[in-house]
Amino acid sequence: MKKLQKADYIKMYSFMLKIRRFEERAAQLYGMGKIGGFCHLYIGQEAVVVGILMTIDKNDSVVTTYRDHGHMIARGLDPKRIMAELTGREDGYSAGKGGSMHMFSKENNFYGGHGIVGAQVPIGTGIAFTHKYNGEKNICRTYIGDGAMNNGQVFEAFNLASLWKLPVLYIIENNKYGMGTSVDRAAAGLDLYKRGEAFGIPGEKVDGMNVFSVIEAADKAGKYVREGNGPYIIEVQTYRYRGHSMSDPAKYRTKEELDNYKQTDPIEIVKAEILKKKIATNDEIEKINKDTLEEIKNAAEFATNSPFPKDSELYTDVYL
Amino acid sequence: MSTEILMPALSPTMTEGNLSKWLIKKGDTVKAGDLIAEIETDKATMEVEAVDEGVVLDLLFKEGEANIPVNKAIAIIGDPNEKVEVKKEAPIEKVIEEKKIEKNIETKIENKKANIIDTPSPKIEEDRNLSSEEITMRQALRDTMAEEMRKDNKVFILGEEVAEYQGAYKVTQGLLQEFGKERVLDTPISEHGFTGLAVGAAFKGLRPILEFMTFNFSMQAIDQIINSAAKTLYMSGGQINCPIVFRGPNGAAAQVAAQHSQDFSSWYSQVPGLKVIAPSTPYNAKGLLRSAISDPNPIIFLENEILYGLKGPVNNDVNFSIPIGKANIEKEGKDLTIVTYSIMLQKSKEAALRLKEEYNLDAEIIDLQTLRPLDTETILNSVKKTNRLITVEESWPFGSVGSEIANIVQRDAFDYLDSPVIKVNSADVPMPYALSLEKLYLPQVDDIINAAKKVSYIK
Numbered sequence: 188m189k190k191l192q193k194a195d196y197i198k199m200y201s202f203m204l205k206i207r208r209f210e211e212r213a214a215q216l217y218g219m220g221k222i223g224g225f226c227h228l229y230i231g232q233e234a235v236v237v238g239i240l241m242t243i244d245k246n247d248s249v250v251t252t253y254r255d256h257g258h259m260i261a262r263g264l265d266p267k268r269i270m271a272e273l274t275g276r277e278d279g280y281s282a283g284k285g286g287s288m289h290m291f292s293k294e295n296n297f298y299g300g301h302g303i304v305g306a307q308v309p310i311g312t313g314i315a316f317t318h319k320y321n322g323e324k325n326i327c328r329t330y331i332g333d334g335a336m337n338n339g340q341v342f343e344a345f346n347l348a349s350l351w352k353l354p355v356l357y358i359i360e361n362n363k364y365g366m367g368t369s370v371d372r373a374a375a376g377l378d379l380y381k382r383g384e385a386f387g388i389p390g391e392k393v394d395g396m397n398v399f400s401v402i403e404a405a406d407k408a409g410k411y412v413r414e415g416n417g418p419y420i421i422e423v424q425t426y427r428y429r430g431h432s433m434s435d436p437a438k439y440r441t442k443e444e445l446d447n448y449k450q451t452d453p454i455e456i457v458k459a460e461i462l463k464k465k466i467a468t469n470d471e472i473e474k475i476n477k478d479t480l481e482e483i484k485n486a487a488e489f490a491t492n493s494p495f496p497k498d499s500e501l502y503t504d505v506y507l
Numbered sequence: 508m509s510t511e512i513l514m515p516a517l518s519p520t521m522t523e524g525n526l527s528k529w530l531i532k533k534g535d536t537v538k539a540g541d542l543i544a545e546i547e548t549d550k551a552t553m554e555v556e557a558v559d560e561g562v563v564l565d566l567l568f569k570e571g572e573a574n575i576p577v578n579k580a581i582a583i584i585g586d587p588n589e590k591v592e593v594k595k596e597a598p599i600e601k602v603i604e605e606k607k608i609e610k611n612i613e614t615k616i617e618n619k620k621a622n623i624i625d626t627p628s629p630k631i632e633e634d635r636n637l638s639s640e641e642i643t644m645r646q647a648l649r650d651t652m653a654e655e656m657r658k659d660n661k662v663f664i665l666g667e668e669v670a671e672y673q674g675a676y677k678v679t680q681g682l683l684q685e686f687g688k689e690r691v692l693d694t695p696i697s698e699h700g701f702t703g704l705a706v707g708a709a710f711k712g713l714r715p716i717l718e719f720m721t722f723n724f725s726m727q728a729i730d731q732i733i734n735s736a737a738k739t740l741y742m743s744g745g746q747i748n749c750p751i752v753f754r755g756p757n758g759a760a761a762q763v764a765a766q767h768s769q770d771f772s773s774w775y776s777q778v779p780g781l782k783v784i785a786p787s788t789p790y791n792a793k794g795l796l797r798s799a800i801s802d803p804n805p806i807i808f809l810e811n812e813i814l815y816g817l818k819g820p821v822n823n824d825v826n827f828s829i830p831i832g833k834a835n836i837e838k839e840g841k842d843l844t845i846v847t848y849s850i851m852l853q854k855s856k857e858a859a860l861r862l863k864e865e866y867n868l869d870a871e872i873i874d875l876q877t878l879r880p881l882d883t884e885t886i887l888n889s890v891k892k893t894n895r896l897i898t899v900e901e902s903w904p905f906g907s908v909g910s911e912i913a914n915i916v917q918r919d920a921f922d923y924l925d926s927p928v929i930k931v932n933s934a935d936v937p938m939p940y941a942l943s944l945e946k947l948y949l950p951q952v953d954d955i956i957n958a959a960k961k962v963s964y965i966k
Contacts, residue, residue: 248711282744291743298710298747303734309703310735316704317711320663320689340731343700350695504745505779507803 188406193466195241199398200457201475202240203233206257207454208483209266210429213256213273217433221491222273226287229257231428234453235360236261236330238401238423242409244325248318250298250311251330253288254360254427258330262297266486276493283496284504304365305338307331308357312344315355315418326354326412334365336379342386345418349386352417356408357383359422360395366431367439380422388418395425396451399460509585510559512543516577517555519761520812521548525573526581530554535563537584544581549645549816550677561585636827637790637820645815647789648678648754651796652716654825656686659714662800665692665705666718666755675720676756676815702728702753706735709751709805716800719755722771722809736805737780752799754808757785758850758901761813762945765937770902772848773910775807776879782831783878785809787852789819791876794829802831809878811850834882836889840871843895843962846886846912848875851899851931851950858899858955865956866965878908886912887920894925895962899955904932926962931955 210228217226229236232254240261251258259269264280272279273287280290290300298314301307311329318325335341336359348355359379363370371377380390389411393404401423408419426448430437437445461467467475514524528545531537537557544555561584568581575581642650656662663686668675670683670693683691694701698719705715719725725732736749759768776783782804786792792810799806829835837852838859847855852874862868871889875882890896896916898909909930916928934948960966 250707280744281742281746284744285742289739289742291739291746293743293746298707299739299743301735303730306703306730306735309700309731310707310710312700313704313707313709314711315707317708317713320708320713340697340699340703343695343697344703346695346697347700347704351692504741504743506782507740507745507748 188403191241191402196457196461196464196466197475199237199241200454200461200472201479202237202261203398203454203457204475204479205266205483206233206237206260208479209256209260209270209486212483212487213270214429214433216270216274216487216491222287223275224286225253226273226433227254227431228427228429228433229254231448231453232360232362232395232425233257234398234401234456235358235395235423235425238395238398239328239358239405241398241402242405243328246296246323247325248296248298248311248314248327249330250307250314250327251300252304252307252332252335253300253302254332255288255290255300259290259292259297262292262295264292264295264297266483267489270486270490271493274490274493275495276490277496277500278489278493282500282504284500304332305335305340308335308338308341309344309347311357312348312353312355315348315353316351318354319351324413326356326409328356328358331357331359332365333359333361333363333370333379334368334373336382337365337373342382345383345386345388348418349383349388352415354412354415355418356405356412357388357418357420358405359420360425361422362425362427364427364431364439367435367437369439378422380420383418383420388420390420390422392422392424395423396448396453397456398453509564509583510561511580512557512559512582512584514575514577514579514581515546515555517546517548517553518550519763520816521550521577522816523574523576524548526568526570526575527552529566529570531563531566531582533563533566537561537563557584559584562587635790636822636824638823639820641818641820642789643815644786644789644792644810644817644819645676645678647793647821648796648810649680649682651793652679652800653682653685655797655800656682656690658825661712662714662716663690663692664716664718665694665701667694667696667720669693669718674718676812678810678815679718698724698727699731703731703735705751706731706749709736709749710739710747714750714800716752716754719753721760721767721812722755722757723767723769725753725755725771732775732781732805732807733778737778740804741780748803749805750803752796752806752808754796754799755810756812756815757809758811759813759938759945759949762940762942764940768938770900770933771807772809772878772900773902773907775809776881776908776911777906781805781807781879783807783809784831784876785849785878786876787814787849787874789817789821791829791835791874793821794827795831795876797828798831801828806831809849814850814853817853829876832877832880832882834885835874835876836885837872837874838870840869840893842869842893843897843959844871844873844886844889844893845897845899845955845959846873846875846889846909847899848878848908849901851901854950854952855899855955858952858959861952861956862959866960866963868959868963868965870959875908881908881911881915883915883919886916890916890920891923894923896924896928897931897955897958897962898928899931899950899958901933901950904930904935907932926964929958929962931958
């Protein structure tokens, strides 16, 4: 694995912070009625997507679940346009027609944003199929929530991916709850990463609160997949600080449990490392904090000032 | 006593077979379970075993003889010494006679299916550039896929048994040999998984042709078809399209009962984002499938198993296509309009002939070809001319394509109607297995005639 440079630390910190500030702002806008419908926040899980981000090729493809804002930010997409999609405005990535759960950026190889639990898994497998069919060296990272790991099509996809040796990296974001049901009440067998074993897919469990662990695992798994060995599964142990969606008070878990995870906050871990390694000073970090806050504030302003889609847009984009 | 060995039906839709090889000869003694012949059907060549025992008294067809109808005697076995006794035993003969009558009824129904297939092909127009040679619907579909695969490397086919088996209904015959296993892929029996995979591949720019062994199995995958394939262009604000063709046989075959005989035309036609096509002849199957494969949107291409053997001329130009969304006026007429699609075109044509002969009614027949987007203009123009409309389709009656047509016509041509619109559909029940009930379930020529009489106020 290539050694992390000073800039990498700053990049990680900035991205993770940007995701957190974005989600906090989204929660605020939701509370103000500026964002409607479902809105699933990524707070607490930032190290997962940012860790993976550090190992990617920009021509790799990504497909994820409806908890997708953080994934888009990590993909380098513009927070202004992401937020504008959340507010359902014409500047949003889906021109206001998709909303929080359905966002895409073809030019950045970001294939959603899928609202149906598990559906993105065969789709990501098919995108990987295309990389192989076209003779490209790229892989498709396919994110899966722990809830989807009990969904039939996931295993159909695992079977196909292994059978056809497809370049797909499955990343299970195990945030411990599928909506309000804890993993141990939903899954018979808690080692989700082992669920590819029967198909010959290697798997690994990783501490998802620690970005450095994620990078290490993602690097190894990515190489394995890119070299044409077929799929690989990483189960990242993470935790969402908020409820399943904005309308979920998360009464199914204790405050102690949440506080416990907050002790290992992924952003604080990176920050501590930066200070320890003297990569940046406290002042420099403060500047990043201030700039990030500013950027997200601007995004929110942009998103609430962007016009609603024109009425005529109702009938466009049904067919090409 | 002697027993006839009859041409067996080796598949639910087989109506005739070819005797490719005799494995017995006159004078041989045959025991139950012995192989007696090789029969070639529309799908495969299969060996046939004896179920009765005796000496082969006669072989009624030579090797290589083709198109022998199902249930026709192909050999006689028996005891050579008991020939005289057979004549004496009248009651036994009577039993055989009765059995024959029963079989005759079955054969009649089978032949009726065969007749449907033999009805004349669409009227030949000068500009159609039709081949002199007639090919089956199965070949027309196959050829079109092969032609498009030659043109565009991004087109590939996947599904159950499409490669090594050569297609469950032989529609993909020879494609593996020509295009290799990278482009012709056998999938495991996991519709949900491989449909999602194909949708992902289409998002990423490939042009999959996905064969459902039958559309009944598409229900396993319907979430990927509707939630992923049909909606993503819209949900992505026009960024991500899904150029995919879902094809396979739809509707009833022959006596395969409730879970394997369902018409999905109105299900899929209800969904914005999908285009739905239902060809009725080799000619339009070719033109429409080409349009489907070239289209940048997800297409539901509803074939019909019974029509796979239908022969007709085609246009062999590799660029010939029929536009999606355009109905065909199959037959012009002035007294009433019959709007139909897929296999019911054949029955509608049969009905139109009888309506002319028996009631002097001149029916106009519109073959929709595409169900979504619907060619309402052609329908409305016809109704404005004939003032009477019946719709004929195999789907269940509730919320069928005909229901929507009735709605459109009452809305946009109310003043032109001289009678209420009548829909002819399958019965509103799951498909029964019994031959007699299956016939009752499906729309028959008489049902169409009765509907036509009703809109024409003929008692």
